[in-house]
Amino acid sequence: MNTDHILRSFDKALNKNENLILEMGGLVEQQLKEATRALKKEDAKLSKKVLLSHNNIREMEAKINASAIQVLALRQPVAMDLRNVIMSLRIAGHLERIGQYTKNMARRTHTITKADAFTGSISTLVRMSELVQDMIKSVLDAYNTLDTSIAEEVRGRDEDVDHMHNTLFRELLTYMMEDPKNISGAMHLLFIAKNIERMGDHTTEIAQEVIFMVTGEWPVEKRPKGDKTSRMIFGPEDLGADSDQSGS
């Protein structure tokens, strides 16, 4: 907000809440970055570290809940202040979910790295994760600067994440059909892909909440939905010439 409250402690309370969201967002971003590096380097130690640090994110969420409820009880905010506080509760919830998916990603990375299981399509997974990391960074910028154009742009980017998920689904399925020994590792990778895809969805939700917070209206135009994996089915004939193993 460009104008300040007459009662300065009100500004202080709202700023505290906003800073907690930004801090939590930074933490989530950082952990996703590390989880992705662990996947890329097949680093079991790093993935374990990410796994254990999820509690920090949960603590941040609890802090935001407490601070938002306190503002509601003591300040009775209205208009944009009210939207700001209510959206902070929702945004913290989405960030916590992203953190939870990151934790899951780290756990699966740890499992496949330890077991020396099949790993393929890692570079696509890493690119997908980097895309989501960029979205999280942008959406936090949008929250911080109240810039709805950035938030709109983040909504649009989720389609790219979905397309990558579709590609990965197909790729990993192909690996599994090629050799049943790949299945165990590929299944974990598929779940990681799904986790990242869900992170993209939560980030998009945050973008919508930022738009509502600033304008008081939910974006009407439905965001493009690109995840088609739930409608995909493949037989041997879909997998091309080198798929003779799956036919046997």
Place this chain on the structure above:
Amino acid sequence: MAKQSKKKNKTVNPKLKNNIILSAKNVDVFYGKKQAINNVSFEIPENRITALIGPSGCGKSTFLRCFNRMNDIIDGCKVTGDIRFAGQDIYDPAVDVVSLRARIGMVFQKANPFPKSIFENVAYGPRIHGLAKSKDHLAEIVVSSLKRAGLFDEVADRLHDSGTGLSGGQQQRLCIARAIAVDPQVILMDEPCSSLDPIATAIIEDLMESMKKKYTIVIVTHSMQQAARISQKTAFFHLGDLVEFGDTEDIFMNPKKIRTQNYISGRTG
């Protein structure tokens, strides 16, 4: 569905256009040379509570008083524009101001019971307007008015005690009973709760909620929370302008004007 439309029809007064009971069009009010209200136009729906909010000196009380010509008694006060009650121009020279004020009653910031008994406070209006056919009928009007104002149970055994002996909240409800006794259509309230404690305030607010079935209430209030709690329509005044008028939810959740947003959220500017 049928039930709903039946219910809706019941509240619609066929004589009123779009259910609008009071309307103001291009209203200016001057105190001498100083303009207190600048070209205000808006419409107040029947059987609703409409709140007028704004900082001190914004003109909200001045505007409220235009609706029953209370400004007539202030020296140097000039009202121009078109103000209508149920379609009728209330500033028409042919209008009888006394009966207008019976149709559009008023409750003030400070409870002002007459230094008479509780009974006489309420009986006064019906008596001077000749509304009671008999002594029994008058007593009936007094009791039903006290009941509608939510005061009867508290004073039933001391109707002939002085009205000034009641507590602040009870005195204010006595004034509401007095306004109701002459069977008005509209009740104007000018900060009716500003000198009451939260419990007495809650009782009056609850009373207003139940009163809106029968009356239209226009309330001036300093408490934005009070406006948010009880009104269906809110008008925000600032420096004599009507800045924004709309559904109360919209005003408090997503005001369209920056001046409204700044005022209701406690900001400077």
